[in-house]
Amino acid sequence: MLSSLRKWISNNPWKKMADTDRQVFAICVTAAFVFWLILNLSQDYTVDREVKLDYLVDPERVLVGSMPENIETDVTGTGWALIWEGIRPGPLPVEIDVRQQTDNRLTRAELEQQIQRRLSSGALSVSYMEFESVPLLTTPLEGKRVPIIPNIDVTVAPGYILTDSLQLSPDSVTINAGQDDLEEINSWPTEPLTIENLTSDAGGDIALQPSGATTIKLSRNEVRYSLRAEPFIQTNLLVPVEVINSPLGASYEITPRAVNITVNVPQSVYGRLRPSDFRIVADVGNQRDGSFSPNVALQIVDQPASVISAYLDRQVVTYYAIR
Template sequence: MFKKLLHGLNQRKVKVFSLFLLCSFLAWFLSNLSESYESRADFTINYRNLPDTLLLGKNSENTLEAKLRTSGFQFLYFNFFKKRIDLDVSQVTYQNGKYVLTEAVLKKQIEQQLSQNISLMDLGQNQLNVDLYQVVSKEVPVKADLILQFQPNYILDGALEITPSLVVVKGPGNEVDTLKSIVTGPIQLANLSADFSREVPLVFPKGLDNTIFSNGRVKVSGKVVRFSEKVFEVPVQVVNLPEGYQVKTFPNVVTVLCKATVDRLKELSLNDFGVTADYGQLNGADKNILFLKLSKSPENVYDVKLQEPSVNFVLEQE
């Protein structure tokens, strides 16, 4: 019984001693943290106020080392959370082919962002090289990588509409000058019988590491209409005849196939078409065939085709 009581008392003493030891350690630790120290800390760089004529390259430094004098609490905080420093790029100077922020400029900008209980003692470098380059800007047209398949008697009415149709490209001259157009991602549509609209990403060429684009996606749309066909019997007109002669063609009327909307076909007449045969094409050759040419065709139709490529003829003296 006595031994058990003694053992319990000893355990209690150990626990009390351990508690006092822990409290003493914490008091000592907090006391030391409250004192001032000099040490180095890394700051994450955030570049701002970039001039319109310059762009930030991929090789710009992301961190900056500085020697600070502050409390241990502050250094403990820096160990867990990196502090961010904003650097005003508009204050760069051009030296020996490089854009740099001098030590004086760096110290001034950093000191303005440090709290009153932190003193900047020194920087890990006497200047900061900033990867900047002159901007070249131009507008580049967008082309659609498009495959369309229509239902019978349907067709695309007019040109595709791409919004935006131009992309503003900014970057170094040796990269921007290589761009003639930007292509969309592939679009394949089948069995079309109605208007369509698709938003698609742009496919940017590889190797343009320092070039930026005003848009990454565009909208491609088109109007789909139903069409019909109509055949017109158009007389053949022979031109460039020799003086004192006339020509009779066989046949003297040829067929022209026109594709358009039904309403547009109703508006058309023979006067909207012209088919010519140039006698001068023979150039003195002994032939009796003249090739035909569609010399006049209506607007706002989808297709006009001559059904006969040539005619026979007989030359007669007047």
């Protein structure tokens, strides 16, 4: 392979040509390329062009129904004209004026004419378009305030707990749309967000899901969220037992009179809990005549909201009636 390449280089006719011949040869090649380019660019070609439709509506009105926003068209013209059209970035913007109209129709011919005006050259034409005529109906714009539903999935790291519920600010949004659309909207979701292994404060801006329709508009596009996680700690407390529903006028004793509970709490609450914050009861009224047992079940009926979990070290106390 290398020997063939060396042989070709040694026999390269370009090196054997005089300088004048080289110049003439280069001029001829350049001229041939220019004529070829002119010939090809003078022919007609067809290219795909995306068109973005924007509807101009009176501020106090809104379109009815789902209107097309993006359509595909075929644009035909000479290569020269298509070069300039191809330089323009993004979809071709076309505005449809619906102001001062309450009942109209956007026809294929009218839209084609609108697109034609937006093309970069009069030598270009729309040869095909995926579009059927649609009615242009408007209705008075109305507003409705609905709550925002956070679409946020949160997991905390092992040994941590969410101490504050997820907060949104603001927690509602105004929807502007026609009456028919508003009747079906009772809330509005955020975009999905996943937060993993949370160990501290978290917050930021989260976008609301776009309406996806020109007939529905949101008063804002995003809200702020905040939440907090912190480690949880285990502690033990000795809490007195309260007897309820004992026979009227009866004397009794219970053993033990206080029981230990194991409590899991956030770190910020540790050391602030007191036995009086809890209520543990033994319900004697659950004992039935003829099958009375001295063992009465215990139950935690009241505890602070900050407590993650609380467990009794024993499940029963012994109840003695004194005669």
